[in-house]
Amino acid sequence: MTEPPRKITDDPYGAMILIRRLVMEQGAVYWRRYLMAFGMMAVAAAATALSAYLLGEVINKAYVDRNVHDIAVLSIITVVIFTMKGAATYGQTVILSQISNAILANNQRRLFAKLMSESVGFFSDRHSSEFLARLSAGANSVTQVLSLLINAVGRDLLSLIALVTVMVMQDPFMALFGFLIAPPALLVIRKLVRRIKGLAHNQFTGNADILETMQESLQGIRTVKAFTLEQTMRDRIDANITAVQATADKMAKVSNRSSPLMETLGGVAIAASLMYGGYRVVAMGATPGQFFSFLTAFLLAYEPAKRLARLNIELNSSLVGAKMLLEIVDSPASEPDDSGKPALQLSEARVELRDVNFGYRPNEPVLSHMSFVTEPGKVTALVGPSGGGKSTVLSLLLRLYEYQSGEILIDGQSIQSVSRRSLRQQTAYVGQDVYLFRDTIRGNIAFGKIGATDEEIIAAAKAASAHDFIMSFPLGYDTPVGEHGTQLSGGQRQRVAIARALVKNAPIILLDEATAALDSESEKLVQAAIDKLCQNRTTIVIAHRLHTIMNADAILVIEGGEIVERGRHDDLLRRDGRYASFFRLQHREATPVLPIAASA
Known part of the structure; x- marks a missing residue:
């Protein structure tokens, strides 16, 4: 009995579902600002296409009409066009960067808030470095996906449409020939996408392993030194880095395999355009301006076309990180x-x-x-x-x-x-494993009662027999305790923790x-x-x-x-x-x- 065909809805983190979700849940919130960016992208695309068109007019005025006045006018118009393009490019870049920063910050807040809603048991069989990787790489991946989509539609697609319009106006037949390079390129890229997904996942987990080894080595530096484990830790992180490097090398090879084909096909199309366009000028009486205008538009259209062709590869690579983030955010809170x-x-x-x-x-x-x-x-x-x-x-x-x-x-x-x-x-709690935050002594005691006064903090420290050693430090209560309180001795950390419980003044101890x-x-x-x-x-x-x-x-x-x-x-x-x-x-x-x- 054959299995029924899989639907795209079977995988809640499938590419299309994930893209739609990111656009609707996170991108749509900023639709007004995206609309402003699109408007500026349209201005930049129109300016790019107009500059290609004007080049043909300049060539004709110079070599056919020999009209200096018109050339001067066109030159001034060119300056205006490029100034408008520069201003529009600046505006849309700033707007998109601000949107990306806002989405990144929001996702980091969401993930941290979700982690704070989990029970202690949730973290028992996971390493903290995993969440650091999801917080940084995962949140960044969401912004990358949305930026890729916006730039593909607003910058590349609009520029391509405008430049193709110029190409069709100058030479419809050659414009049609230029489109013939797309099908074989898309066929190759389609085969690369599945391979990219697996490599991107391996790269993400490999980076998490590097963070894990780094974090454990630094937090356990006393044990590393005491047991002369420096070389062991170096070997361990070297193995992690080597694995990530190998994956990154494979990713570089796979993701760029389309480049030789694209360049070859582009070269064939340009060569054909040169031969056909030159033949039209020499034998058929076409103006040289048409030839140069078409060729300029074709060359300018090549880069956005290449980026659009690679869009699927880059999207699937970034979607892996977005999936890692959303898997945690979407999971039911173990401490709702x-x-x-x-x-x-x-x-x-x-x-x-x-x-x-x-x-x-x-x-x-x-x-x-x-x-x-x-x-x-x-x-x-x-x-x-x-x-x-x-x-x-x-x-x-x-x-x-x-x-x-x-x-x-x-x-x-x-x-x-x-x-x-x-x-x-x-309830006031003092555990056997004392944990102090990377803050001052004052700050760590005050965590027991948010808003505690200096008098309450000092009274708690005195009751915990901590006041004297605190005042022996040059900075007193403003002395930093270091990561996990490593600037203090074990007994000092314990007394600060007891002071933290004392200042809470809870009825259950x-x-x-x-x-x-x-x-x-x-x-x-x-x-x-x-x-x-x-x-x-x-x-x-x-x-x-x-x-x-x-x-x-x-x-x-x-x-x-x-x-x-x-x-x-x-x-x-x-x-x-x-x-x-x-x-x-x-x-x-x-x-x-x-x-x-x-x-x-």
Whole structure:
């Protein structure tokens, strides 16, 4: 049984559908400005054709009529025509550039806004360099497609029509002969288009691979240096660059294969025009002006005709990047806008998990029937071995991921029934992987509360034991932290992050190893600040250093996604279970080993 023939509508990113979409959705918005550009293109095309026509008149006035006055008049007219052409060309170029810049900026905004509407899980199996490539190359490709179309219709097609009109006026027979070069050229170009699509896709993904290696090498430069991976990274990026270079070389060969044919056919047509036109002047009494006017129009028409012939190749090359952009923009948001949902209304900030199940991948549960309550104004500590699901609990509370079954309630309200923004606005979070933005210390603390005053920022820094080291810098709070905060030590980054949480003054506090990167002295200071922060606030804290949560109101021991023990510190020690085992192990590790005395 034969398959039904494919329709062009079967592929939502097919060339014709994509072109129509870009024109209607993005180009049509600027139709008035495009109309102005078209008008200027028409003036430039008419000026080009008129200059070819006037050349014939000048030749006749000089060599046939020998009329100096008319030659002078035509010369002045020529200056006016070329001035008009220059002004029109300038005007349409500026207008089209402004339109392209506006479309480029709009697409970059659209893509970034779309990425901000995605969940954390969306980025888990993707590299950030992919989105950088889509943001730059993809957005540029959209403007290239529209520019190609506008220039093809407005500049090249109008110029070709005007010049062909001059050719037909001067010699209809030779004009018809000139059209014979088009069919074989179009036949060759049609065969090249499919090959161009595959090469353009490979080139796009190859450039993304280069960005990926570059980004990882620079962000992990400490690891690269520590493990002497410089040559390994050079080899890796060299392989990426070599692959892209090979693809670009193939693209250059394939996309320009039509040039030899076009040049050969053009040469044949020009040679024929010279022979026939010369014969008409010598043997048939035609004026030399007709001959020169026709030949000038033909030569001027050759470039726009060649660009129109190559339009399909260049369009399909640019459409690959446009497709890469729109694939992301069109995909359903994994974290759709839920601003229409009611806001979270807090009275006590009581957090409850009821029989919650969750897994990052199907059939691989991370949390299994998780249930516990964090009472208002109390501290609940989650402890246990790595990979047990502790950090996942905090991710679910922030709705970075959505649980599969069960319920998470805050003051009796399901967190899935309220807006994410209202939930996150009333939650302060400090993660184990501290992230600082490329900004000043002041700016990074202020991200906790947009519009925070200097007094609030300084108070938060003091509470986090960060004020003293901040003021030791020459620029104080205006000190740049560098990319990812690399200008600060690990402990300093941690305290800035805690200050960012403190300035938010949220009723629910989530701390994931908030003191992990601190030395003993700083840990004591920050722990005191955290104790102050947690007063009268509902707090869930994850800790591996058990001495930091000895005073917690409830301690949950989590293993394999389940709560295996729960209680206060003293109660759990008396039970002599998993918690007591962890505590004794850490206590032994923290006890200094005395040196063995040498025997006499």
